[in-house]
Amino acid sequence: MRHYKKxxxxxxxxxxxxxxxxxxxxxxxxxxxxxxASIIDNGVANSDLEYVLNMGGMMLLVTGIxxxxxxxxxxxxxxxxxxxxxxxxxxxxxxxxSLRLEEMNQFEASSLVTRLTNDVNQVQMFVNGLMRIMVKAxxxxxxxxxxxxxxxxxxxxxxxxxxxxxxxxxxxxxxxxLPFFMRVQKATDRLNGVVREFLSGIRVIxxxxxxxxxxxxxxxxxxxxxxxxxxxxxxxSIFSPGISLTVNFGIVLVLLAGGWNINDGQMQVGEVVAYxxxxxxxxxxxxxxxxxxxxxxxxxVSAGRIGEVLGTNNPLEVKAEExxxxxxxxxxxxxxxxxxxTGEYVLKDVSLSAKPGETIGIIGSTGxxxxxxxxxxxxxxxxxxxSIYINGENIRAMDSKRLREQIAYVPQKSTLFxxxxxxxxxxxxxxxxxxxxxxxASIAQANVFITRLPEGYDTQLGQGGVNLSGGQKQRVSIAxxxxxxxxxxxLDDSTSALDAVTEQRLKEALSEDGKGKIIxxxxxxxxxxxxxxxxxxxxxxxxxxxxxxxxxxxxxSVYKExxxxxxxxxxxxxx
Ligand code: M5T
Ligand code: MG
Numbered sequence: 001m002r003h004y005k006k007x008x009x010x011x012x013x014x015x016x017x018x019x020x021x022x023x024x025x026x027x028x029x030x031x032x033x034x035x036x037a038s039i040i041d042n043g044v045a046n047s048d049l050e051y052v053l054n055m056g057g058m059m060l061l062v063t064g065i066x067x068x069x070x071x072x073x074x075x076x077x078x079x080x081x082x083x084x085x086x087x088x089x090x091x092x093x094x095x096x097x098s099l100r101l102e103e104m105n106q107f108e109a110s111s112l113v114t115r116l117t118n119d120v121n122q123v124q125m126f127v128n129g130l131m132r133i134m135v136k137a138x139x140x141x142x143x144x145x146x147x148x149x150x151x152x153x154x155x156x157x158x159x160x161x162x163x164x165x166x167x168x169x170x171x172x173x174x175x176x177x178l179p180f181f182m183r184v185q186k187a188t189d190r191l192n193g194v195v196r197e198f199l200s201g202i203r204v205i206x207x208x209x210x211x212x213x214x215x216x217x218x219x220x221x222x223x224x225x226x227x228x229x230x231x232x233x234x235x236x237s238i239f240s241p242g243i244s245l246t247v248n249f250g251i252v253l254v255l256l257a258g259g260w261n262i263n264d265g266q267m268q269v270g271e272v273v274a275y276x277x278x279x280x281x282x283x284x285x286x287x288x289x290x291x292x293x294x295x296x297x298x299x300x301v302s303a304g305r306i307g308e309v310l311g312t313n314n315p316l317e318v319k320a321e322e323x324x325x326x327x328x329x330x331x332x333x334x335x336x337x338x339x340x341x342t343g344e345y346v347l348k349d350v351s352l353s354a355k356p357g358e359t360i361g362i363i364g365s366t367g368x369x370x371x372x373x374x375x376x377x378x379x380x381x382x383x384x385x386x387s388i389y390i391n392g393e394n395i396r397a398m399d400s401k402r403l404r405e406q407i408a409y410v411p412q413k414s415t416l417f418x419x420x421x422x423x424x425x426x427x428x429x430x431x432x433x434x435x436x437x438x439x440x441a442s443i444a445q446a447n448v449f450i451t452r453l454p455e456g457y458d459t460q461l462g463q464g465g466v467n468l469s470g471g472q473k474q475r476v477s478i479a480x481x482x483x484x485x486x487x488x489x490x491l492d493d494s495t496s497a498l499d500a501v502t503e504q505r506l507k508e509a510l511s512e513d514g515k516g517k518i519i520x521x522x523x524x525x526x527x528x529x530x531x532x533x534x535x536x537x538x539x540x541x542x543x544x545x546x547x548x549x550x551x552x553x554x555x556x557s558v559y560k561e562x563x564x565x566x567x568x569x570x571x572x573x574x575x
Contacts, residue, residue, distance in 0.1 A: 028066030040270030126299030361529025364538030416465030428483030
């Protein structure tokens with residue numbers, strides 16, 4: 001609940017205003033049967049037309065006031081619940097953005113999507129529902145009981161009989177349906193998960209003809225969702241008819257007893273009519289109470305799920321410690337890392353340093369931990385042990401925004417977004433002008449192909465940059481990183497889809513333009529890293545060797561093996 005205090009504070013006043021209008025509505029509803037009774041008993045029974053007309057006018061007036069109250073309350077409540085929903089969604093989204101990747105993985109993306117949409121909707125609907133019926137239903141219910149008893153106490157035993165039964169039904173309803181709704185939300189998560197995976201993997205799914213399999217996976221989850229929802233609904237569907245049966249039974253009793261009492265002269269016809277009216281109002285308000293309880297049950301489940309995300313503690317920024325390392329550039333100091341906190345380390349005792357102006361080549365077989373290494377530098381994850389410093393400052397103690405401003409990153413999997421090529425490159429530096437963009441693109445060897453496109457830089461990209469080739473995507477994402485002009489540049493296997501000539505041109509342009517920068521150049525191909533100032537050889541999460549190409553080619557067995565496998569014997573003899 002603590003996450004919702006803010007909203008209660010902010011919207012509490014408007015909420016109370018809505019409730020005031022709701023009360024006006026309720027009071028009007030309560031007055032009507034009594035006026036009706038007096039029309040019948042005083043006006044109709046005595047054939048007093050004037051009385052009937054007067055009281056009829058009165059009824060109209062009361063109904064009018066009630067309707068006005070309802071209109072105003074409706075406007076307020078829909079406004080309020082929409083605004084609240086939007087704000088909750090936006091806060092939740094901001095929170096999700098701030099989550100560390102570990103935490104994000106723990107929730108699963110599809111579940112986050114459900115929480116952001118469906119769960120927020122449930123809460124929003126409940127708040128809206130509250131303003132429609134919360135106070136009104138109990139007020140009308142209690143008011144009707146009071147008015148009915150006041151009208152004629154002799155048949156109140158009917159109420160004593162009906163009300164406890166109905167209360168019991170409502171309690172049972174809430175108790176039984178809560179776990180079901182939890183299951184419904186989980187099933188929604190799973191269905192979203194399947195759809196998400198399908199959409200992001202559509203090419204592979206088509207290529208491998210897995211469409212039918214995916215369809216059956218979807219159908220299965222879909223059936224689970226509808227099955228669970230159906231069960232929940234079925235259980236709930238017992239309760240409302242149960243209530244209306246009980247109350248209607250009460251009405252029959254009122255008519256019977258009323259008939260008796262009229263015969264005995266203890267009651268008047270109008271009173272019985274009014275009594276039945278009050279019973280009906282009690283019935284309606286009880287139904288509403290059950291409905292709001294059901295909404296409450298769902299909203300509680302959803303609010304809990306939203307709260308789980310909102311309540312995730314962001315790691316406290318570590319206080320800047322007395323820098324044990326005062327070195328310029330990037331330093332890794334005995335870094336250990338595992339993705340799941342525990343279990344096997346994917347990085348073991350990694351120490352390295354890189355000074356401004358240096359290009360560090362990182363090579364190693366797949367799964368050796370190259371990408372993990374730079375993930376840590378970007379602080380997408382935190383090291384399990386050891387520390388990373390930039391210019392003598394522990395990156396843990398740095399504000400993540402400031403940290404990432406110092407790094408230009410080209411991810412291993414080029415990720416582009418819907419929008420034009422220009423917009424995508426502008427991610428690097430939002431206020432760059434066209435010259436800067438073109439400059440970055442030329443270094444990235446992207447300018448040539450972009451200008452050949454009919455719409456050039458204004459070419460619209462589909463989601464994920466679907467309408468570009470692999471190598472074109474890589475070059476656009478390199479341009480995006482270069483535009484940032486940050487002191488540290490990370491190229492994670494970013495030239496893998498380029499031909500050797502283009503790659504060479506890119507490297508030449510980079511070494512010209514990137515003077516004074518630290519460049520981490522991750523690659524699989526030996527030719528990509530050969531001329532780096534310093535090469536780090538990774539194997540199984542460990543640094544298996546470091547040095548210049550010539551040194552490594554002589555003295556490092558892992559490096560020699562890579563050379564052998566890629567260049568064959570010619571290199572061995574010449575190197
Ligand atoms: C190193 C594991 C992976 C591998 C090891 C990215 C990532 C990796 N891993 C996870 O468990 N979760 C993850 O999100 O870590 O992986 P890497 O650092 O990606 O290796 P690489 O970059 O050297 O490989 P490649 O293929 O990109 O050259 O055991 O299971
Ligand atoms: Mg990698």
